[in-house]
Each structure stands twice: as C-alpha cells, then as structure tokens.
Amino acid sequence: MRRKGQQRFAHDNDEIEVSMTPMIDVVFQLLIYFLVTFSTADVLAHLDISRPSPDAVQSKQTPPADMIRVAVLKDGFAINGRSVSGEQLDSLMGRLASVSTKQTVLVNCDDASLHGRLIKVLDMCASHELTQIAVMSGK
Amino acid sequence: MTPMIDVVFQMIIFFVCTAQLEREQFSEWINLPDSPNAPEMAQEKDPRTITIEVDEKGKITIGRTPLSISKLRKVLTKTVADYGVYGPSIPIQIRGDAMSHHSNVRKVMDVCTESGLYKIAFIAVKDSVE
Numbered sequence: 001m002r003r004k005g006q007q008r009f010a011h012d013n014d015e016i017e018v019s020m021t022p023m024i025d026v027v028f029q030l031l032i033y034f035l036v037t038f039s040t041a042d043v044l045a046h047l048d049i050s051r052p053s054p055d056a057v058q059s060k061q062t063p064p065a066d067m068i069r070v071a072v073l074k075d076g077f078a079i080n081g082r083s084v085s086g087e088q089l090d091s092l093m094g095r096l097a098s099v100s101t102k103q104t105v106l107v108n109c110d111d112a113s114l115h116g117r118l119i120k121v122l123d124m125c126a127s128h129e130l131t132q133i134a135v136m137s138g139k
Numbered sequence: 140m141t142p143m144i145d146v147v148f149q150m151i152i153f154f155v156c157t158a159q160l161e162r163e164q165f166s167e168w169i170n171l172p173d174s175p176n177a178p179e180m181a182q183e184k185d186p187r188t189i190t191i192e193v194d195e196k197g198k199i200t201i202g203r204t205p206l207s208i209s210k211l212r213k214v215l216t217k218t219v220a221d222y223g224v225y226g227p228s229i230p231i232q233i234r235g236d237a238m239s240h241h242s243n244v245r246k247v248m249d250v251c252t253e254s255g256l257y258k259i260a261f262i263a264v265k266d267s268v269e
Contacts, residue, residue: 018140030151045177045265046232051252072241109241115193116237118244119172119263127176137245 047122049107049135068096068130072109072118090124097128104132111137164202165234169194172237174263185230189218190262191251193235197243208246215254230258 070089071078077089084092096103105125109118118135125133169192191211192200199206206214219226231251235244251259 016140018144023144042171042264043266044171044180045174045263046180046260047174047177047263048258048260050257051248051259109245111240111242111245113241114237115235115239115241115244116172118241119174119235119237119261122261123174123176123263126174126178135248137241137248 047119047126047133048131049122049133052134052136066103068093068103068105070105070107070121072107072113072121074110074112077121086120089121090127093124093130094128097130101129102132103130104134105130106134106136108136165190166192166194166200166203169234169236170238171234171262171264173267175265177263177265179265180262187222187225188230188232189215190232190234191247193233193239193243193247195236195238197239199243199247208250211247212250212253215250215256219254219256227255228258229256230260231256232260232262234262 069080070093073083077084077086079089079092093105107118107121107125122133125131189201194200199208199211201211201214218229222229233244233247248259251257
C-alpha cells in the first residue's frame, strides 16, 4: 500500500490511517436520523391578563361604566350587554379601541365555554392594541 | 484522528441530549389555541416563571407532574413565601388546551390569585410552521 514517496518514513511502523468508509456510514445514519426527527418549534405568544382578587369585598364592586365589558358565553359573545357574533364583536371592539386604547376590557367568561374562545377574544383585544384586560369568570 | 472523532461524537450526543431536555418539560399533548395578533414570547424569560399546564380533561401539571388543586395551592403558596418580597411578582404562564373548559383554567387562575400571584399570562401559538 505504501507509496514510493513515503519510503523514507519506513521506520515509522505505527502508521496513522483512518478508514473513512465506516465513518461516513455512521455520519449518514446520524444525518438521516436528525432529518427524520427534526420538527420545527411553534412560535409562541403570550396574552397577559389581570385577575380580580378573590376577596369578597372587591367582588361586590360593580364595574365602572366606561369599561368595555365583553362576555364569552357558551355559544356566542356579548359586548356591553348586547349579544353579538364573533365578527361583530371584532368590528365593535375596533371602533371602541379607535377612541382610546387605554380603556380596560373586562372579559367575563362562562365556565362552560372553551378556553380557545377566551383566547380568541384576548387575541381580538391584542389586534386592536387593547392591553388593559381583566378576566373574570362567572356562570 | 480517531480520538478526535470520538470526542466530537461524544459532544454531538451531549448537545442533542441537553437540547431535548429543554423541550421535554412540557407536555406535547396540549393543543394550544391560536393567537396570531398577540405579542411574541420574549427570548429571555424570567427564570422564576412557573408554567402551569391544563389539558383537555382539566388535568393540571407543572413540569409533567400532575397536581390536584389543593396541591397546586400548597406549591404556589410555598413558592411565594420562599421568595419573600419578590414572591407575588413571579410570572405565571398558563398553557391551556384550546378544547378545555374555562372552568378548569379558572380554577388555576383562582389558586394563583389566592396565593397572591398577579402576573398571569396565557400561552398561545402565534405562528406554526407546518
């Protein structure tokens, strides 16, 4: 195997030789493994809310009239006491947000409604840049 | 050459394993709701953050450990007490399944407020790469 040019190192018996073929095999196996198991992570978002304290004193307070009161019902939404559909809620909220985005949104969520629907409302608030959100729960 | 390849492989395996650990602290069975307009999660989150998961059936878990409501209350109250003045400002992240009833999520929020924690946020999927 030894070429002529390497004759002068003939005394060097322990020759370093890396057999590439098995290594490439292993590396390819690893590559395939990673390609198969690779999954892209979702981009996550956070929706910050505030929660009224559970004290009995505070829960008796009636919400001030200048708040945007949104109710998430089991099948539908309501804004300031008027029941509306999802699209109507979005447009109404957009109109209210155009006045001021500093307003507090009081979201009252029905126990039986799904969590995804509450997030839908919170997402609407986020899209209209309403950041003062309080979530209440009720029957 | 051979020892170097050995070391490099060991390093690859080490990094692969540690990268997996980060992801595995959350349950993969929770279908997070979509929220395309919400602000994106910050890269650097508060190291004190407690992530509570609520699955479709209402099971509450922290770091893959299932907890009952009373146990959760005990854990949170103790954590808040341990941090002293900085206790109530511990951020809470709730990973609630989109199909879970609000009552399940509400229980978790109630326990948080009872323990004095007020920084509550819901986690949702902003953008998923399919």
